[in-house]
Amino acid sequence: MEFVMKPIGVIHSPFIAKDQTPIQASRSQATGLVEVYPAFAEGLQDIEGFSHIILIYAFHCSSGYSLRVKPFLDDQERGLFATRHPCRPNPIGLSVVRLLARRGNVLEIEGVDVLDGTPLLDIKPYVPDFDVRTDVKTGWYAQRSKE
């Protein structure tokens, strides 16, 4: 079984090299543009009512993966699925960003953390009822985030 994904657009960001790119959207104030290809633009209707959106994209610069990786925020190897490392069996990334404005098929966003030219696979509205959990434990990350 396999699923063939084709980009619905492209994410434009200030980041052209991996080592310049913020680790996560929540740590970035950078602005960028999400260009949705005209064939899909009709699907953006009503999105301007949402202050935040979830971008789902392909980690297009990653190739191959290891099931044990050293996260950017840690000094020990961890299981890949306990990290947000970009090199994964299916190279799907997700970021929650602030939606500043929509101009036709282009979205202005804040909090971008991806490389310029990243292929966009999907956009979903960010809805706290669905996406926010409380009483959360975060394993190895909990220690690192305090440092």
Added chain:
Amino acid sequence: MEFVMKPIGVIHSPFIAKDQTPIQASRSQATGLVEVYPAFAEGLQDIEGFSHIILIYAFHCSSGYSLRVKPFLDDQERGLFATRHPCRPNPIGLSVVRLLARRGNVLEIEGVDVLDGTPLLDIKPYVPDFDVRTDVKTGWYAQRSKE
């Protein structure tokens, strides 16, 4: 440009028909099992420290899509990308679920909202620093969620 995604596992749930399936994980107390194929099991190390995980999966029962859809929670048509409707150009779904336990390559989860047999594409740890935003506006959904 295209990206070929292959399942890394399968999600087992009590839901065998679409009309039985909860609209979102946050509205479900159902338990289920995430079976990660043995070839990828090593990547699960350290995941048991996290209370919640993000499942990324293929909406394998959906075929085709419309750029304007009537959400389950609404009575008006909305732009597809302003909804969480399962029929999308790239049929990628995501759910935040509670991780109850890990037994080898199997994860016991609570809050499952997908059909039994859903192909798993990725697992990421849920980290509020990355995934939670405050001061959020939710457009058309804000009205519907009060009803």
